[in-house]
Amino acid sequence: MLDVNRIRVFRSVVASGSVVAAADNLRMTSSAVSQHLQALHRETGLTLFTRQGRGLVPTEAALVLAEQSDDVMAQWGRLEHIVEDLAAGRVDRLTIGYFASAGSAWMPALVKRLRAELPDLVLELVLNEVTQRGFHPDLNLVIDSPEYPVLPGHRRVELTRDPFVVVLPERHPLAEQQVVALEELRRETWVSNDFPRSHGHQLVVAACTAAGFRPRFSVQSQDHHTALGFVAAGVGVSVLPRLAAVGLPAGVVRRELAEPRPVRHLVALLRELGAPHPPAERALAILRDLIAHPSAHSR
Numbered sequence: 001m002l003d004v005n006r007i008r009v010f011r012s013v014v015a016s017g018s019v020v021a022a023a024d025n026l027r028m029t030s031s032a033v034s035q036h037l038q039a040l041h042r043e044t045g046l047t048l049f050t051r052q053g054r055g056l057v058p059t060e061a062a063l064v065l066a067e068q069s070d071d072v073m074a075q076w077g078r079l080e081h082i083v084e085d086l087a088a089g090r091v092d093r094l095t096i097g098y099f100a101s102a103g104s105a106w107m108p109a110l111v112k113r114l115r116a117e118l119p120d121l122v123l124e125l126v127l128n129e130v131t132q133r134g135f136h137p138d139l140n141l142v143i144d145s146p147e148y149p150v151l152p153g154h155r156r157v158e159l160t161r162d163p164f165v166v167v168l169p170e171r172h173p174l175a176e177q178q179v180v181a182l183e184e185l186r187r188e189t190w191v192s193n194d195f196p197r198s199h200g201h202q203l204v205v206a207a208c209t210a211a212g213f214r215p216r217f218s219v220q221s222q223d224h225h226t227a228l229g230f231v232a233a234g235v236g237v238s239v240l241p242r243l244a245a246v247g248l249p250a251g252v253v254r255r256e257l258a259e260p261r262p263v264r265h266l267v268a269l270l271r272e273l274g275a276p277h278p279p280a281e282r283a284l285a286i287l288r289d290l291i292a293h294p295s296a297h298s299r
Contacts, residue, residue: 002043004076007069009036010048014066018055092121094279097128097137101224101244102266106141106290113286114279121279136271138280141287144265145199157268157284160291162241164204164262167227169234170253181258182211182239189236191219193227193244203262204239210260215239228252 012022013033023030041048046065049056058066094114098107107125114121126137136151141159166185168175174184185208194201208215218236221227224244231238232249241264245254268284271277 003039004073006036006040006043007073009033010040010062011066011069011073013037013049013056014058014062092118092279093124094121094139094277094283095124095126095137096283097126097140097142099129099141099143100127101241102141103127105243105246106287109290110283110287114283117282118279138271138277139283140269140271142267142269143199144267151269153271153273155270155272157270159266159268159288162243162264162266164207164239164257164264165242165245165254166237166239166257167231167245167248167252167254168237169231170251171234172237172253174237175253175255177255179258180255182208182261183213185215185237185239186211186213188216189218190215191221191227191230191236191238192217193221193224193238193240195222196220200241200264203264207260207262 009022009026009028012026013019016022016025019030019033019037022028023033026033037048044065046061047059048062048065049058051057096107096110103125111123111125114123124137128137128140128142136154140154166174166180168180174180192201205215219227219230221230224238224240227238227240228245228249230236232251234251239257239262242254243266248254268287270280270284
């Protein structure tokens with residue numbers, strides 16, 4: 001059986017590039033690091049490093065082992081934290097998955113209220129747009145799409161509809177209008193704000209196709225914060241979810257899109273594995289209150 005501490009030392013050597021550097025990072029002696037590597041070599045039968053000058057070069061086998069151990073080490077670290085919390089008497093835990101625009105719009109207020117009501121609750125927040133295999137949050141906030149089927153043992157809860165809006169440089173001629181039709185953006189230079197294969201991007205392209213044109217994306221920014229910066233610089237316009245079009249930089253205005261417009265549906269997936277999970281239920285209730293009364297919680 002592989003020893004977790006040896007894997008941890010091995011990964012440090014791969015990342016650091018030498019035994020000495022790994023020893024410094026781990027606050028160990030160089031001889032102790034070397035002993036762990038030798039033991040791991042005996043356990044696996046693999047040649048993990050070759051010498052190059054004063055440093056070590058990981059072999060192909062070592063690179064594969066380092067990459068494949070990422071998820072294992074993440075889960076092990078999470079288990080260590082759980083043990084620490086249990087030992088300290090902190091028994092209530094809640095993991096919440098969220099997407100980027102929900103992170104900035106909802107999560108700070110949600111966490112503030114949860115901590116005020118449940119000060120002993122151990123919270124873990126995970127950006128679910130970065131895939132973590134084998135990790136299912138207690139409460140997962142997602143954009144409803146074919147990529148997020150309801151898993152067994154989960155309850156699907158509708159949160160809200162999030163219509164798309166257009167953001168423009170404030171001196172743009174269309175900024176004088178309160179409502180802009182997609183067709184009016186036909187000849188504009190567009191700045192994307194999501195990955196080309198994402199559900200949101202596909203919603204926008206489909207809506208433009210229905211309006212009779214294909215948007216001309218001159219910048220692939222792939223996140224809404226960067227996209228807003230490009231719009232502020234006058235590079236182009238961007239169509240993005242209303243939830244993401246908050247905290248606009250100077251020189252940028254938001255305008256509603258005329259119907260028909262793309263809309264994304266936001267849902268929560270609540271994990272239900274037998275026993276009730278009061279913190280998850282309370283988090284969901286607070287979140288629905290924040291969505292229903294946004295102005296009351298913006299101060």
